[in-house]
Amino acid sequence: MTQQIRVAVLGAAGRMGATTCAAVEAAADMELVARVEAGQDVAAAVRGAGAQVAVDFTVPGATEANVHALLDAGVHAVVGATGWTDESRARVAEHAARVNAERERGLGVVIAPNFALSAVLAMRFAAQAARFFESAEVIELHHPNKVDAPSGTARHTAEAIAAARRGAGLGPMPDATETGWEARGADVDGVRVHAVRLRGLVAHEEVLLGNPGEQLLIRQDSFDRVSFMPGVLLAVRQVGSRPGLTVGLEHLLEL
Numbered sequence: 265m266t267q268q269i270r271v272a273v274l275g276a277a278g279r280m281g282a283t284t285c286a287a288v289e290a291a292a293d294m295e296l297v298a299r300v301e302a303g304q305d306v307a308a309a310v311r312g313a314g315a316q317v318a319v320d321f322t323v324p325g326a327t328e329a330n331v332h333a334l335l336d337a338g339v340h341a342v343v344g345a346t347g348w349t350d351e352s353r354a355r356v357a358e359h360a361a362r363v364n365a366e367r368e369r370g371l372g373v374v375i376a377p378n379f380a381l382s383a384v385l386a387m388r389f390a391a392q393a394a395r396f397f398e399s400a401e402v403i404e405l406h407h408p409n410k411v412d413a414p415s416g417t418a419r420h421t422a423e424a425i426a427a428a429r430r431g432a433g434l435g436p437m438p439d440a441t442e443t444g445w446e447a448r449g450a451d452v453d454g455v456r457v458h459a460v461r462l463r464g465l466v467a468h469e470e471v472l473l474g475n476p477g478e479q480l481l482i483r484q485d486s487f488d489r490v491s492f493m494p495g496v497l498l499a500v501r502q503v504g505s506r507p508g509l510t511v512g513l514e515h516l517l518e519l
């Protein structure tokens with residue numbers, strides 16, 4: 265039998281952490297070696313358990329420090345927690361490059377705003393469609409226990425739409441709003457993003473693309489957190505062969 269991948273889960277007591285622990289335990293090629301919770305020393309916990317890969321589903325305020333601790337501990341990181349910025353990603357890329365050069369290691373960090381296949385495909389379809397439409401807006405809908413808004417997925421989607429529009433030479437979207445800007449949602453790279461929090465929901469996103477006389481609606485729904493698990497397990501399997509920082513599951517899926 266091939267050796268199992270030794271996996272630690274950070275935020276193990278949380279909604280995603282608990283689901284990830286169950287998925288890792290059910291995977292024949294993985295062994296869950298540590299459940300790390302708030303207040304524990306991340307580096308000591310993963311080193312003590314002999315983890316090769318750590319999955320971070322903690323909180324926006326903790327995840328960057330966790331990833332730096334994992335790199336110092338010599339452990340690959342798969343990150344689902346939100347709160348990342350261009351600056352924090354750049355710091356992680358620089359840290360990974362330095363550790364890999366100094367220690368002749370091939371440590372990898374995969375940060376994925378969303379591990380659900382439906383969400384990754386929706387983002388890709390939205391980016392493909394964006395250059396053909398005058399208007400584009402994003403609506404993300406989540407359970408009311410979510411602490412951040414707009415979602416990491418919606419930010420990633422809006423940034424991809426904005427990049428596609430820039431690449432096509434499109435200017436700002438038509439919008440005659442003069443008052444009540446607070447009702448027009450967040451401005452992410454020039455794309456309006458609206459956040460709904462509703463009991464009963466899990467994680468959902470709509471991208472609306474409009475032209476004179478027509479609309480394209482792209483919608484994805486995660487009805488259950490198990491929807492994220494195939495993507496998480498894929499990242500755990502691949503992170504060891506992807507040195508440095510990878511942002512987005514689309515790269516692992518070769519989309």
Ligand SMILES: NC(=O)C1=CN([C@@H]2O[C@H](COP(=O)(O)OP(=O)(O)OC[C@H]3O[C@@H](n4cnc5c(N)ncnc54)[C@H](OP(=O)(O)O)[C@@H]3O)[C@@H](O)[C@H]2O)C=CC1
Pocket residue numbers: 274275276277278279280281300301302303304321322323324326343344345346347376377378379380416492
């Ligand atoms: N990329 C993706 O596909 C997905 C990403 N997410 C993201 O994952 C994150 C977690 O979501 P969710 O599980 O719903 O949130 P929860 O609040 O249920 O879980 C977060 C857990 O992390 C713990 N925690 C906080 N700080 C630390 C720390 N420094 N070390 C270890 N554990 C810590 C919390 O403990 P305590 O409560 O004691 O503070 C809690 O148990 C969010 O950022 C969310 O947006 C969610 C779904 C999918």
Ligand SMILES: O=C(O)C1=N[C@H](C(=O)O)C[C@H](O)C1
Pocket residue numbers: 346377378406410411414415416417418466467468
């Ligand atoms: O908090 C959540 O639940 C989710 N968070 C991620 C995000 O902010 O995009 C992914 C998914 O939307 C679920």
